[in-house]
Amino acid sequence: QVQLVESGGGVVQAGGSLRLSCAASGSIFSVGAMGWYRRAPGKQRELVARITSGGTPTYADSVKGRFTISRDNAKNTVYLQMNSLKPEDTAVYYCNADISRISTYYYTNNYWGQGTQVTVSS
Numbered sequence: 394q395v396q397l398v399e400s401g402g403g404v405v406q407a408g409g410s411l412r413l414s415c416a417a418s419g420s421i422f423s424v425g426a427m428g429w430y431r432r433a434p435g436k437q438r439e440l441v442a443r444i445t446s447g448g449t450p451t452y453a454d455s456v457k458g459r460f461t462i463s464r465d466n467a468k469n470t471v472y473l474q475m476n477s478l479k480p481e482d483t484a485v486y487y488c489n490a491d492i493s494r495i496s497t498y499y500y501t502n503n504y505w506g507q508g509t510q511v512t513v514s515s
Contacts, residue, residue, distance in 0.1 A: 402509030415488030425491035431484035
């Protein structure tokens with residue numbers, strides 16, 4: 394059984410910062426790429442940032458220079474440091490990861506977290 398547990402969402406004023414965390418737990422053999430997606434009201438879900446197992450990041454243009462994705466492989470955890478937040482960043486943020494289980498180490502599944510609300514007030 395594999396689970397992604399998120400934390401760090403909340404309400405913050407424009408210009409403020411939040412740090413999201415997502416930890417993978419269970420019978421894990423390996424964790425590949427991890428990332429953050431978000432869904433804002435009236436919009437489709439979009440990629441915010443993604444990071445490879447080796448630490449190479451990719452960002453949406455809308456968050457470049459403001460958000461930083463990082464990971465701690467020893468903890469199977471991915472982080473999203475969000476600075477200079479804007480009201481348009483308001484959304485439900487979802488953690489995503491490619492994970493191989495010990496029992497099926499040869500096969501990779503894609504997992505989603507439950508989502509955490511980020512609200513940026515003006």
